[in-house]
């Protein structure tokens with residue numbers, strides 16, 4: 128079965144958000160972040176951060192510095208005994224605010240677009256339908272919904288939702304989000320994917336189905352055979368009874384009683400066969 132992931136926003140979801148973080152010293156874990164990640168990790172999920180970092184395009188810091196900032200985040204989490212699988216970010220921004228030409232573009236990676244999630248899913252063979260996107264902004268929820276995966280907004284919820292997208296869950300902290308994930312276990316992946324992954328099991332299931340079909344056919348043949356015997360027995364019982372009655376009128380009472388006794392026995396036999404057939 129493919130892995131499922133928890134996609135996490137970075138700023139104001141995992142760490143404090145003082146504006147554009149441009150130095151490792153500014154990285155401060157929010158309360159409960161490490162504990163929440165431990166619990167999500169225990170659920171068997173890949174933990175992948177997906178973060179808009181337009182500060183690169185805005186010329187506030189470069190990708191090298193961003194690497195140091197993320198290394199600091201990794202250190203802080205490691206000190207708490209938990210780690211991330213990956214930190215992905217979008218350094219691009221469109222428009223005049225993007226003063227660094229190389230990063231000025233309308234990127235499909237930038238949330239609310241789902242590019243970062245889709246790229247991660249393709250590279251890591253992730254099952255998005257069993258994955259979650261957790262973040263503090265509606266752009267996080269929109270990216271998650273577009274992937275599509277399940278979404279949790281780490282509140283507060285907006286007064287009204289625009290664009291027809293609403294989060295699947297709204298909570299106040301990342302720890303609560305982890306609880307929501309725990310309370311909503313995986314939905315089974317589509318059969319198509321299971322078949323691709325486990326061909327032996329698929330073959331076994333086909334053999335089992337074929338055997339069951341064969342058994343059903345055999346049973347039907349038995350039914351007809353049993354029914355035939357039962358019908359013959361019934362006809363024999365009636366004939367014997369008539370023979371007995373004829374005996375009574377022709378004066379051979381002793382023989383007639385014996386024939387009637389035989390008729391009753393045959394009738395009982397026919398009824399037993401009928402009952403046995405019903406049970407089959």
Ligand SMILES: [Mg+2]
Pocket residue numbers: 136137138139140262263264
């Ligand atoms: Mg955020």
